[in-house]
């Protein structure tokens with residue numbers, strides 16, 4: 397027997413209104429749920445209950461859906477890649493930093509646990525984990541309690557630079573890409589069969605410029621056969637845009653379409669450098685229309701780009717073209733509410749207008765937009781029959797007061813500080829802001845050691861033999877003695 401919980405008289409509920417196909421507020425409403433799903437949203441629940449939660453100081457909202465993240469590596473970069481330079485690559489961190497920074501096997505597990513705990517604490521209940529497979533991956537995801545979609549990454553030809561201004565791609569490793577594709581197929585099956593019942597998988601070749609046409613087409617064909625999504629990084633840097641033009645005589649997005657993998661099951665991360673982007677001054681303006689015509693989803697992860705002064709132009713413009721957008725946390729911190737704050741703020745600055753996106757738009761992207769990209773109609777919305785993925789927001793916490801408008805105050809002021817409890821599939825995974833499934837402090841201790849080991853390896857991996865401190869200097873000089 398599944399036990400039944402009810403949140404009584406929640407001050408605010410973000411419920412799904414089937415008739416108008418949108419999120420709406422309910423006031424003083426009950427939310428009843430079990431491990432099977434949501435039983436009732438709104439009104440007064442009269443059925444038998446095992447646990448009652450007083451909702452008078454709470455907002456109840458759907459758990460947020462994160463369609464792009466790299467939790468097995470990104471947490472280690474905190475304090476290193478916040479403010480870095482790569483002048484010959486338009487300051488993208490992909491070419492001089494990504495290849496030299498990375499955790500060892502033990503570090504990947506600490507990274508993953510830290511990221512998952514951070515995500516749950518920020519109200520994220522579904523995450524796409526786009527990682528190179530690690531030992532014990534599915535079990536670690538299962539133990540965390542999160543709803544996870546594994547996106548095992550593979551590629552034909554990793555990039556490298558030997559001079560800090562040109563890129564080479566090692567196509568002699570193409571056989572590894574094919575092996576990676578086969579491994580991904582097995583992992584997608586294993587995720588579906590995992591006893592936690594919360595795992596699934598998608599096809600996810602790594603980057604447009606590191607994968608052969610054959611590999612991409614094979615991966616997309618398999619995704620279609622199995623009815624799963626297909627995700628790829630594309631249009632993520634100026635260097636990549638020009639590389640693809642040089643190879644194929646068209647933009648990255650147009651090439652994906654030419655080879656038949658730009659479809660309604662495709663998620664393009666990050667789709668920033670499309671042909672309309674002002675940094676490119678490209679003589680066409682076709683990519684946005686093409687993404688819309690193909691019903692392709694864009695995974696939008698503003699934080700990692702805004703650190704380098706890079707922005708999508710503009711989030712509202714993509715939406716007005718009819719493009720489905722989901723939200724991802726491509727970098728640390730794994731805080732999906734902070735990602736929403738950045739998405740809204742950067743869109744308004746880039747557009748020069750407040751109405752480029754609304755707060756309701758942001759919520760849609762982080763709920764039903766992401767769910768649609770993953771082919772799911774049972775998450776991202778609070779309506780009977782959907783999964784009981786719930787976020788309980790404490791309206792009495794100082795950052796939420798004075799309390800007049802709960803969703804805006806959550807995103808623009810309070811963020812994870814107001815997230816009290818989180819349920820995934822009816823199971824409590826965050827209580828009073830603490831993750832119950834992962835010992836975050838212990839994992840942070842492990843991550844601290846892993847970061848030190850990772851930084852020590854940097855000189856042997858950097859093209860110029862630079863140390864981590866040379867590549868990413870501290871914000872202030874450390875001086876000896878009395879600064880007077």
Ligand SMILES: [Zn+2]
Nearest residue numbers: 466629665726
């Ligand atoms: Zn990414």
